[in-house]
Amino acid sequence: MYLQKTIKSEVRCHSVGLHSGRKVNMTLKPAGVDEGIVFVRKDLSGENRIKAELQNVFDTTLATTLGMNGTRVSTVEHLLSAFRGVGVDNAVVEVDSFEVPIMDGSALPFINIMKHCGTKVQNRGRRFIVIKKEVSVSDREGEAKLLPSAEFKITYRMGYDHPLIGDQTYHMVFSHDAYEQNICAARTFGFLKDVEYLQAKGLALGGSLNNAIVLDDEKIINKEGLRFPDELIKHKVLDAIGDLFLLGMPIIGHFIGNKSGHRLNNLLLRELLSRPDCWIVVSHFDGEKKMNRMKNAPSERDTVNASRA
DSSP states (O other): OEHHHESSSSSEEEBBTTTOSSSEEEEEOOTTTTTTTTEEEEEEEEEEEEOOSSGGGOOOSSSEEETTTTEEEEHHHHHHHHHHTTTTBBEEEEESBBBOOOOOSHHHHHHHHHHHHHHEEEEEEEEEEEOOOOOOEEEEEEEEEEEEEEEEEEEEEEESSSSTTEEEEEEEOOHHHHHIITTTOOOEEEEEEHHHHHHTTTSSOOOOTTTEEEEEESOOOOTTOOOOTTHHHHHHHHHHHHHHGGGOOEEESEEESSSSSSSHHHHHHHHHOOOOGGGGEEEEEEHHHHHHHHSSOOOOHHOOOOOOO
């Protein structure tokens, strides 16, 4: 938990791009300590590297898009979520298109390929960002906030005027096991009328029943139905985990999203970093005994034993 990790060996996969509909090849490679997650556009020459960090978020419309020096890579949230889910801090992601392959619309295929190649512990401590005071952002659509907590927790609420969705709330205490068992297989979803509109605009050309849950006004169109009853809200949690990982380190705090999406998640992180009195970066925790004491009686005094980064 306290040391950085990367993947053990190179691994490849391919699928269509959600928006282009074209085949995208992706290769994951090990990376050194403190390198973070770096995307490389192999179809371009010159400045083709983009680090997955908040300052490089270029757009949050429909997906999270990173951009740097005129180079972009889109739909990164599912892969980033998978990296956080298995605890990988450092990796190189090579793609030959402007977007990450959509696979089946969840993070499960990424989890499977990383389990296949394995992960390895590195000889450098992992940094954490610990939330000390509440930070929140909101708009007319929803709200997102981070609260102090002794562990990473997520509470998400969503509501749709649809007979199969309605109002839902999901809460979890994050762990790698909980992520793999309950979150990573949740697929992205959309409404048929919106898909038709987007495709008419030249977007979501790779979207299909093979990589998304599609609902009409009354039902789910996919013949196999849902993987679990609360799959839709779990995908929102999956997305949030990926978006929050753009801080470049795990969070120790409680994320609460109320109809939040990529835009609000991103604005929340920017608001957080603009208020340095609300957080502290730690390089380690003072042993397992200290961690257990935090969980039983969390307080600001007991939260960390580290210096400001």
